[in-house]
Amino acid sequence: MTTAPEQLDVLSVAREQVLERGVGLSEEQVLRVLQLPDERIGDLLDLAHRVRMRWCGPEVEVEGIVSVKTGGCPEDCHFCSQSGRFPSPVRSAWLDIPGLVKAARQTAETGATEFCIVAAVRGPDQRLLSQVREGIKAIREDGNDIQIACSLGMLTQEQVDELVAMGVHRYNHNLETARSHFPNVVTTHSWEERWETLRMVREAGMEVCCGGIIGMGETLAQRAEFAVQLAALEPDEVPLNFLIPNPGTPYEHYPVVEGPDALRAVGAFRLALPRTILRFAGGRELTFGDLGAKQGMLGGINAIIVGNYLTNLGRPAQEDLDMLQELSMPIKELSKTL
Amino acid sequence: MTYCGYCGKPTGEADHAACARRLGVIDPPRFCQRCARRMVVQVTPAGWTASCSRHGEIHSAR
């Protein structure tokens, strides 16, 4: 008697398909992973970890991020405390060049190879782009050769080309959630507009960093939809955030994602994206506490943001570095990323 | 009178246990504890500064 494929255990299927052959799970398969009972989470994370080790290796990519232009954004992303449309307590602020140089230096001192410059904007204007250009120049003059990424919203082709010329090697622009859920989260621009920026970034030769936020009212099916939509983009990096319900935003009263659901998402995204740099980003402190960070690192994650985020605080960088040492996971070095 | 750095309400009035948890884990103060004005806050990888237009700047220990 043969067993119909849909009756096979999804983790057994994934072992052959993802671990052995490196083929990411389909939407329907990801959904089955997201529906696994709690007692299978250990098996899931174990498999996701093996997939990561096989297709990415043991190294962990460490990154620091900083906001150069905080708050006052004209867009209405419902999770965001930096939108100027909600009564959030976050006020507008600009980081000056010496502040940016210092932030880059502090990031490099942790052993990080990536430094991401972020601005809360729909897209960059000339003032912001010159600030970024001057900032990158000043970081280099400081003797800091850390790789520089940017996240400045939606871009025109000219702006993409300008960033390439500045030596920006990776661009972050998150699709945030499944295409079918996006209009519930953002009304001031479309998922397709975001996709278009990502397409231009890729074609210009920059690395593509694109992820999103778990816990914005999406169904499990939409979570699975999002994972395969990201896989179709073939991003170099996927930052995985868990919703931080921020005061004043429409999602202020949304519940924090439960640890087991977050772990299922981590494992499922790894099985959908076997070769991608899968980064723990914002919200892990609230969702997991200290314990879950380790479970995630042993469950498919191979990159972290150390130190603080844009408007929220992270754990001290040293705690994460100690954790990596304890797990015997080497930090990716600059020479190996060039 | 002093005010909660997280929600900006007087510390004596409401229960600020949830506020304190957020401040202890992932949030810098957003409101001046002396006058409840919203502060201009800059978070950087290793710390934060928060300034009140009346009462000046405070910053993280690290």
Ligand code: SF4
């Ligand atoms: S575009 Fe970015 S900064 Fe602006 S509201 Fe959306 S997420 Fe926040």
Ligand SMILES: [Zn+2]
């Ligand atoms: Zn409070």
Ligand SMILES: [Zn+2]
């Ligand atoms: Zn004050």
